[in-house]
Each structure stands twice: as C-alpha cells, then as structure tokens.
Amino acid sequence: MRRREFITLAGSAAVACPLTGRAQQPERVRRIGVLMNLAADDPEGQARIAAFHQGLQEWGWTLGRNARIDVRWGAFDADNSRRYAAELVGLAPDVILASASAAMGALQQTTRTVPIVFVSIVDPVGAGFVESLARPGGNTTGFTPFEYSLSGKWLELLKEIAPGVKRAAVLRDPTVGSGVGQYAIIQAVAPSLGVELRPIDVREPAEIERAIVTFAQVPNGGLIIVAAPSTAVHRNLIITLAAHHQLPAVYGFPYYARSGGLIAYGPDIVSSYRRAAGYVDRILKGAKPADLPVQAPTKYELVINLSTARALGIDVPTTLLARADEVIE
Numbered sequence: 001m002r003r004r005e006f007i008t009l010a011g012s013a014a015v016a017c018p019l020t021g022r023a024q025q026p027e028r029v030r031r032i033g034v035l036m037n038l039a040a041d042d043p044e045g046q047a048r049i050a051a052f053h054q055g056l057q058e059w060g061w062t063l064g065r066n067a068r069i070d071v072r073w074g075a076f077d078a079d080n081s082r083r084y085a086a087e088l089v090g091l092a093p094d095v096i097l098a099s100a101s102a103a104m105g106a107l108q109q110t111t112r113t114v115p116i117v118f119v120s121i122v123d124p125v126g127a128g129f130v131e132s133l134a135r136p137g138g139n140t141t142g143f144t145p146f147e148y149s150l151s152g153k154w155l156e157l158l159k160e161i162a163p164g165v166k167r168a169a170v171l172r173d174p175t176v177g178s179g180v181g182q183y184a185i186i187q188a189v190a191p192s193l194g195v196e197l198r199p200i201d202v203r204e205p206a207e208i209e210r211a212i213v214t215f216a217q218v219p220n221g222g223l224i225i226v227a228a229p230s231t232a233v234h235r236n237l238i239i240t241l242a243a244h245h246q247l248p249a250v251y252g253f254p255y256y257a258r259s260g261g262l263i264a265y266g267p268d269i270v271s272s273y274r275r276a277a278g279y280v281d282r283i284l285k286g287a288k289p290a291d292l293p294v295q296a297p298t299k300y301e302l303v304i305n306l307s308t309a310r311a312l313g314i315d316v317p318t319t320l321l322a323r324a325d326e327v328i329e
Contacts, residue, residue, distance in 0.1 A: 027066040031092065033093040034072070035084055035096065037076055037099045037120075051270045051271065052097065052273040055274035055277025059281035076229050076230060081102045081103055085106035088107075094283070095114070096114055097118075097273075099120060100118075100120045101121055101178070102229055104129055112139055115139050117141060117276050117283070118140065120272065121142065121145075121178075133293060135291075140289050141290070143276055144294060145269065146267060146296070148185050149185060150300070151181075151252075156193065157250050157302075158195075158222045158224060161262065161309075164220055166196060167220060168197055170198070171224065174201050175203075176230075205234060209237070212245060223248070227266070232253075239259060240260075243308065250262070254267075254301045255269070258303065258305075262308045262312065262314070268301055275295070304327050304328065
C-alpha cells in the first residue's frame with residue numbers, strides 16, 4: 001500500500017471505522033483497541049493503521065460488519081499513553097494492538113488479562129513485556145523490528161557513504177532500554193572503523209537542536225539515528241537539521257530516507273502492522289498470546305536518497321547503490 005492510499009483517520013480519540021460489507025445475517029462484532037505512539041496527523045501513523053486495516057480484511061474482518069476498531073494516538077506523551085490505555089481497556093476490547101514501548105508499558109500496567117499484540121519493540125524480554133521470544137507467557141505477544149546486532153551496520157553504512165566521517169553523534173532515547181542497547185553495539189564497532197562516538201539524548205526539540213548545532217561545529221561529523229519513539233516523533237526536525245548543517249546521517253527505518261534522510265537500513269514497519277493483523281485474527285479465533293512466539297522481520301531494506309546525497313555533496317559509491325532496495329532520485 002502506497003502512502004497516497006492512506007485511510008485518513010480524524011481526531012485523537014476513539015475512531016470507529018466502518019467499511020461497507022454485505023452480510024447475509026448479523027454477525028458478532030469483535031472490538032479491537034489500538035494505542036499508537038505517533039500523533040493522529042502523522043502520515044506514517046496513518047500508513048500503519050491503513051496496513052493494519054488491510055491485514056484484517058485479508059483475514060476476513062470487515063470493519064462495521066464483524067469488527068470495530070477504537071484508536072488512540074499517544075503522540076509520544078506518557079500521560080496520554082496512560083490515559084488512553086485506561087480508556088481502551090475500559091471499552092472491554094477483545095484484543096489491543098500496542099505501538100512501541102510507551103503504549104505497551106501503559107497497557108501492561110492497566111491490564112494483565114486483555115490480549116495485547118505489540119509492534120516496534122526492540123527488546124520485549126529486556127523490557128519485561130514477555131518471558132521469552134519463543135514462549136511469551138502472560139497476555140502479550142508481538143513483533144520486534146530487529147535485533148541489537150543490526151545497530152553496528154548503521155555505523156558501517158555511515159563510513160561507506162561518507163568515508164571522511166571521523167565523529168558520529170548517536171541520537172538515542174536514554175529513557176528506553178533499547179536505546180542504551182543499540183548504542184552499546186555501535187560503540188563496540190566504532191574503534192575498528194576509526195570513529196569517535198558521542199551520544200545525543202532525544203527528548204525535546206530544543207534539546208535536539210542545541211546538541212546537533214554544537215556537534216556540527218567540528219568538521220568530519222555524521223549522525224546515526226537509532227530506533228526509538230522519540231526519534232520517530234521528531235524525525236522531520238532531525239532530517240532538517242542534518243541537511244542544514246551538512247551532516248551525513250544514517251537512519252534505522254526506510255521511511256526516514258523517503259522523508260528526506262540520506263540513507264536508511266532496517267525493516268518496513270508498515271508491513272509489521274499488516275502482519276500483526278494476522279496475530280489479532282488468531283487471538284480473535286481463540287489463540288492465546290502466551291502461545292504465539294514473538295516474531296522478527298522477514299526482510300531489511302536499504303534505501304538511499306540521491307537527492308539528499310547531492311545536496312550534501314556526497315558521491316554515493318556504485319557498490320552501495322547496487323545493494324540498495326530503493327534509490328530515491
């Protein structure tokens with residue numbers, strides 16, 4: 001599904017999404033809650049919800065006929081996540097889809113009985129959301145975006161596309177355990193590539209801007225933007241600052257490069273929402289989350305934005321272009 005085909009959802013409160021369907025007789029309507037980590041007007045969030053809808057349809061769930069979805073948009077706000085988690089659980093849903101750690105944490109604090117399927121949590125075991133990947137236990141299962149080992153690849157790609165880089169700022173969220181884990185992997189790889197690292201905490205826009213402006217004052221620098229809800233929420237600011245200060249940057253998800261970032265390597269998060277619909281279907285048909293193993297992506301994508309490369313004065317190696325899954329002119 002392309003971005004221009006998004007289903008537009010209005011508002012930040014519950015959204016009932018009826019899709020017309022011909023039913024020969026009344027069916028039981030199953031209720032599905034969704035707690036997103038992005039804002040309601042974020043195109044990426046709309047794409048993810050649209051993919052989830054499509055996945056449900058593929059499994060025979062027609063919204064307005066045998067299924068209803070109530071959506072809340074946390075917008076990377078802890079108070080919103082807690083409030084919306086309570087609201088969703090209060091609606092007595094049959095299952096809830098949780099986007100990222102903040103939503104998952106708020107939901108698990110609210111209920112230990114309603115089945116939950118999560119998406120985009122790097123280390124669900126370390127976060128205490130599941131007992132193990134193979135046997136999650138409890139009321140929760142879901143989909144991880146990647147393993148920590150992938151993080152080292154981002155620094156390798158930064159050196160490949162910009163060999164002159166000697167310093168790399170790693171934008172991470174220190175409040176999320178996976179941010180620390182990703183940084184540790186990058187830190188282990190850095191000496192062999194001759195790169196000095198500096199962590200930059202990503203929380204508030206002003207804080208991000210000050211840190212990047214300061215970092216950019218010394219030459220031969222680049223950026224690595226790790227996977228975290230806060231980097232997703234502030235991605236347009238980060239991409240704009242990287243361009244303004246002529247900093248080559250590597251991102252952990254392909255949609256960053258499609259939004260103007262230089263290069264990205266990671267999973268297609270939108271497709272994981274479509275896959276999550278399959279787990280929701282199984283739970284609605286009687287499966288227990290405890291018995292459904294946590295799944296990893298089936299593919300990682302390398303996306304290069306040549307327009308951004310030209311603006312930065314970077315001549316992308318042909319060997320790198322040949323490996324790319326998508327090249328944006």
